Amino acid sequence: MARLRSVRALSNLLFGDPSHRLQRMIFREAARGFTLEQPAFPADLHLPPVFGRRLPERVVELVLAWTTYTPGARVLDVGHSNIMECHRRLLSRLRPPVHLTGIDIASPNYDVSSFYERSILADITNTGLAAESFDRIWCISTLEHIGMDNTGYTQNFKLDLHLDTIALGEMYRLLAPDGLLLITVPFGKFENHGWMRNYDLASWHRLLDPLREYGDVHEHYFRYDPDRGWKRVAASQLEMTGYYDHPNAGASGLAAVIIHKPAGKHIPARGT
8 A cells, every 4th residue: 555655656746646637637628618709608609529538527617607707797606615726727817807706605625815806605595695796606516516415515504405496596686687697517317426416307497497587598418428528419318317427537417507687587585
């Protein structure tokens, strides 16, 4: 065992930590997508023809975040306390002026001051923040953890599979008129892994359907292919896809929704 640790230490010294190499690879690949024109976004999204081979879904999610961003927009980043290095690289390259706020139930595991104007320790199901405070809201690979076992991050959580619905309603309340809400989750066949869930179409639409009356809902689905990487597909093509189907360091299917909030559209308060 000691010999194995020595070999790993020497390898890391010579070639770098494998986890850091992966993060650099994710960001470099995502940057290829940053350069693409997206004239029909958010209704449509283009990816390079062969994109993200041997890489997790974060490579697609970074392209989505980059494409929704507008300089000067007030951005809320949900679940910011444990974001990946590649996510932080994205934040450091956003065009100024940058107004980022992070919110999480867990304390950050890195120095957030280099990236965020504010870091809020609060529950996204009940933030206490003023309505319509943000022009962009990113909930990137976070919703699947809400209401699940978060002991790997904090003891400050509740077990309730319906909290994702409450979180979505709160994020929409925080979204300013003409704002965009980006949510991404692992997707395919429904799987409960305890610490997160892999959504299927029924559970995903249970979440989204009540909001269609109040916002413009643009759905996108992606599947990992060992030969071509990530590509857009119909939701039906992911029906039998499990989270761990491919050894790409992440999910095998991804659902993304971009919700545009028209002026004057508000979800009625409960009981009204």
